[in-house]
Amino acid sequence: MIERENPYICGRAWTELHMLQELRMKNPLVVCITNNVVKTFTANGLLAVGASPVMSECVEDLENLIVHASAMLINIGTVTPDKFEYYKSALRLAKQHRVPVVLDPVGCHAGSYRLSVALDLLDAQGISLLRGNQSEIKAVYAALHDNQHESSPGSGQGVDGGQVDDISSVIYNLSRLLHCPVVATGTLDYVSDGTRVYSVPHGHPLMTSVTGTGCLLGAVLAAFMSISGIFFNRLSQAEFLAYVLAYYDIAGERAAEACGMLSGSFSTAFIDELYTMNDAVLNEADAMRPVIVPEQLKVYFICGTQDVGHSEDTLLETVQAACRGGVTCFQYREKGDNTLIGIDKLATAQKLKNICAAYNVLYIINDDVALAVAVGADGVHVGQEDMNLESVRNYMGHKVVGISIHSQEELKQTDIVHADYAGIGPVYPTGSKADAQALCGPERIGELQRAGLSLPIVGIGGITLDNAKEVLHEGACGVAVISAIAGADDPCEAAQQLTQIFKDK
Numbered sequence: 001m002i003e004r005e006n007p008y009i010c011g012r013a014w015t016e017l018h019m020l021q022e023l024r025m026k027n028p029l030v031v032c033i034t035n036n037v038v039k040t041f042t043a044n045g046l047l048a049v050g051a052s053p054v055m056s057e058c059v060e061d062l063e064n065l066i067v068h069a070s071a072m073l074i075n076i077g078t079v080t081p082d083k084f085e086y087y088k089s090a091l092r093l094a095k096q097h098r099v100p101v102v103l104d105p106v107g108c109h110a111g112s113y114r115l116s117v118a119l120d121l122l123d124a125q126g127i128s129l130l131r132g133n134q135s136e137i138k139a140v141y142a143a144l145h146d147n148q149h150e151s152s153p154g155s156g157q158g159v160d161g162g163q164v165d166d167i168s169s170v171i172y173n174l175s176r177l178l179h180c181p182v183v184a185t186g187t188l189d190y191v192s193d194g195t196r197v198y199s200v201p202h203g204h205p206l207m208t209s210v211t212g213t214g215c216l217l218g219a220v221l222a223a224f225m226s227i228s229g230i231f232f233n234r235l236s237q238a239e240f241l242a243y244v245l246a247y248y249d250i251a252g253e254r255a256a257e258a259c260g261m262l263s264g265s266f267s268t269a270f271i272d273e274l275y276t277m278n279d280a281v282l283n284e285a286d287a288m289r290p291v292i293v294p295e296q297l298k299v300y301f302i303c304g305t306q307d308v309g310h311s312e313d314t315l316l317e318t319v320q321a322a323c324r325g326g327v328t329c330f331q332y333r334e335k336g337d338n339t340l341i342g343i344d345k346l347a348t349a350q351k352l353k354n355i356c357a358a359y360n361v362l363y364i365i366n367d368d369v370a371l372a373v374a375v376g377a378d379g380v381h382v383g384q385e386d387m388n389l390e391s392v393r394n395y396m397g398h399k400v401v402g403i404s405i406h407s408q409e410e411l412k413q414t415d416i417v418h419a420d421y422a423g424i425g426p427v428y429p430t431g432s433k434a435d436a437q438a439l440c441g442p443e444r445i446g447e448l449q450r451a452g453l454s455l456p457i458v459g460i461g462g463i464t465l466d467n468a469k470e471v472l473h474e475g476a477c478g479v480a481v482i483s484a485i486a487g488a489d490d491p492c493e494a495a496q497q498l499t500q501i502f503k504d505k
């Protein structure tokens with residue numbers, strides 16, 4: 001986290017994260033129902049992190065343990081029909097006792113029996129987090145999304161996986177389908193809570209040269225799930241999990257150095273690093289990076305009190321209705337005469353954050369970087385006239401940064417590496433922006449892409465149900481609207497109709 005004074009929090013800065021300290025203080029009991037290959041490594045790894053492991057193999061035993069359990073891991077690595085029955089009973093017991101469960105669908109890309117086991121467990125609705133390598137996660141998504149699993153012959157691979165091209169979209173969509181966060185590991189790790197997506201640029205290839213680093217990660221994530229609640233006023237679920245991944249992967253990097261790059265010694269060195277690491281590493285490192293997937297930008301609603309008769313109540317009602325209608329992203333933009341400032345703006349921004357959180361809607365603040373940091377928004381959107389992009393990135397850290405671009409000249413002047421998505425417009429005439437630039441038409445989107453703009457793009461300005469499709473056909477991932485929703489008689493219905501254009505695109 002960045003240490004910097006913020007006018008909205010009266011000179012206070014972010015305090016440090018103490019995730020490891022909390023975990024070690026709690027010393028959570030993690031019940032592991034795991035495969036025969038990795039039991040000792042998993043138990044030693046959990047002890048090194050500061051959790052208390054117990055491996056359990058039958059319901060009679062689990063009925064006693066569950067009363068004291070803080071978390072559970074179900075890893076299907078050496079599944080048998082009998083064990084499958086046990087997993088189902090374990091899941092039922094965990095649900096009864098409100099114990100969070102991490103599912104590791106080991107090898108489900110390699111064999112259809114494993115896949116059907118993983119799908120049945122997910123179908124039972126008690127899984128709190130799904131963690132697999134990228135190939136496993138992709139197999140689960142393909143089965144649920146395309147109904148492919150019955151005929152799938154398997155990949156012909158072992159339990160290890162490869163890289164998957166569109167893995168960030170896969171985990172975002174899968175997390176929304178399953179209503180639980182999803183972690184996919186590989187060269188980069190990815191996590192989504194169905195609202196945000198982060199990549200974690202850490203780890204070491206040696207982590208794949210010993211078996212069980214993924215399996216242990218599932219157990220470590222389970223341990224951290226047991227303390228996640230105390231961080232939710234500061235971190236989203238996705239950020240919390242990304243910090244756990246960063247901790248784990250940085251331990252892998254340090255272990256690779258320490259063991260002289262030898263795979264046999266790596267396991268021991270890795271346990272040592274998990275044991276000696278402290279919270280300082282999370283407060284300094286480039287722990288995670290934001291990822292914007294096209295689906296997050298589909299229907300992007302922008303609103304402030306100026307758009308709804310200067311009434312805070314109407315603003316909150318309108319945003320709630322839009323969220324109910326299915327918008328994927330909301331930007332709080334308070335701009336113009338007689339709009340909210342200072343403490344009033346802060347209070348409204350906080351209420352809007354709570355509404356977005358309740359509906360899995362990405363929450364972005366317009367222009368006001370300090371406000372975005374103060375309320376812990378998911379990101380900020382800035383124009384060409386605002387703070388320069390590199391400063392915005394430094395201030396926002398791993399949060400999303402959006403930038404408005406109107407022309408090729410502006411694209412050339414923009415330090416685009418610091419942005420995560422671009423807003424392009426005005427594509428059509430609009431009455432919602434007093435200082436709007438010259439009309440650029442939807443063609444500008446394709447033109448800027450051909451000129452090298454590779455960020456996800458949202459079109460903006462005068463977009464309605466009637467012209468929205470042209471904007472998508474030009475290459476935008478989504479449409480940003482103000483009046484099409486805020487000015488509608490029924491904002492919920494207006495939002496719903498805009499989401500429909502993606503169904504028959």
Ligand SMILES: Nc1ncnc2c1ncn2[C@@H]1O[C@H](COP(=O)(O)OP(=O)(O)OP(=O)(O)O)[C@@H](O)[C@H]1O
Nearest residue numbers: 133160185186187203204205207211212213214215
């Ligand atoms: N090429 C790589 N470079 C850096 N780190 C990697 C690489 N591949 C995997 N990792 C790290 O290794 C750990 C395990 O991920 P992996 O995807 O190998 O899991 P897995 O296949 O389920 O492992 P297993 O089933 O053997 O336990 C993660 O922390 C991940 O970040």
Ligand SMILES: Cc1ncsc1CCO
Nearest residue numbers: 035037077078106159212
């Ligand atoms: C190698 C292997 N086979 C089944 S489980 C397992 C451990 C890594 O997932």
Ligand SMILES: [Mg+2]
Nearest residue numbers: 106133214215
């Ligand atoms: Mg695995």
